[in-house]
Amino acid sequence: MHLGVSESMRECEYSQISTRSSTPMETPYKKKTSKKRKWEIFPGRNKFYCGGRIMMAKQTGVFYLTLVLILVTCGLFFTFDCPFLALQLTPVIPVIGGVLFLFVLGTLLRTSFSDPGVLPRATPDEAADLERQIDVANGSTGYRPPPRTKEVVINGQTVKLKYCFTCKIFRPPRASHCSLCDNCVDRFDHHCPWVGNCVGKRNYRFFYMFILSLSFLTIFIFAFVITHIILRSHRNGFLNALKDSPASVLEVVVCFFSVWSIVGLSGFHTYLISSNQTTNEDIKGSWSSKRGKDNYNPYSHGNIFTNCCAALCGPLPPSLIDRRGFVQSDTPQLAPPTNGITMYGATQSQQSHMVSDTETERLPPHPSSSSRAASQ
């Protein structure tokens, strides 16, 4: 039968859709020939380790320096100063030092290794849909189109959303594109070379905890190394004390120079958290009253306490880039116009029926069901 033949022919061309996975048209017929995980084809400039579980920026040299500085200083402290202090003062000192050290290390690794909130790039269909909307909005393409922006009113403030040419998306508010990592990051704060990663929505609290605990650790070590030297000099004199414990000198120097920058940074980020701003926004002065009388931060919750709680104890959003997932080589896409299917909604009425080459011989160009029925 005419219809039966056409059906069986068409069946071979179609891909199946399954509701189990939310990506439609997963074909079980086609075997997954490549068992690649998504991190292997990730378009940004990131490095992945442990099968995609660890994610860092491309330049990690300074991160290793941070790690070495912390490990060496703490190592020297526990080896040379703690025995003396534990005996002379109290054994609680190395215990507190140990706890602080582990917390610092934990938060550092968490900041460096986690996904800061990278926004995945647009799928081809999404990008095409956006392009179409922008073309419609822009009108004629006879001249060079203006930069693509979209304005949105958030809690009374007008915010401009910019179009990212690399990721082909309109960046959500507070997102920014990191040129070093080549990714758009949600609630982008800054790219920190010391932790070897961007600081964004998902790892900001870890970063803050890291610099806060590192401030305490630095001050702690500095204070107790000085105490150690002083106690020794009471016994043997200052120069002898230095000779007996040379490591202490190195520790004091490292801590002295670190304490200014780290404590300063902690103070700065405490201010940012309490006013719910990102470093990016603060530097640009986005919500500064200098810009205008009515300029205020639309994201702030109103009081310092709520802002702090929201930033540090709020819910942790999930990673949007499924690093460990498998690449689905057969995700369906709307075929480009040359194949027949077009995506232009305005002219959909006519063109949606010019679906494929094999179809055109059976299907008339006009959606006339009666002629189809008649041809049977």
Add this chain to the structure above:
Amino acid sequence: MQGLVPTATDGNMATEFHNLQELRHSASLANKVFIQRDYTEGTTCKFQTKFPSELESRIERTLFEDTVKTLNNYYAEAEKIGGQSYLEGCLACATAYLIFLCMETRYEKVLKKIAKYIQEQNEKIYAPRGLLITDPIERGMRVIEISIYEDRGSSGSSSGSSSVSGSTAR
């Protein structure tokens, strides 16, 4: 293609058209509609409830709006800043965030509920109308992607009539 004259094979197709199985064998992707995010209340996850014109002939406005509103409610629940989230945050901080290795965050639990809800909506409401919703998490929480399928099979079923009438409208 939109055979209004039901034939013998059409009858089989008609009864099974509700089923996603049939949608697999007979439909092809015609268009995709993207429901964008609504940023008017800040950066919390919320989607626009504006009814897209491409779906006018395919699904009732109220059903669509219900789906989007329910999804918005789920996301609001996930991102709610309150007692439970503070507890989770403080506990996590106290354990140096190691607790995340063994415990699922509230957000992840709600995401699972969302995935289940979308699957249920697809099976009950959208697939019989030749539509399929993609979970926003697979599109970076930027859009709700609704795929519109053009029914190539000559299904003249009454419940498939929404797709038939949709096709004739084009």
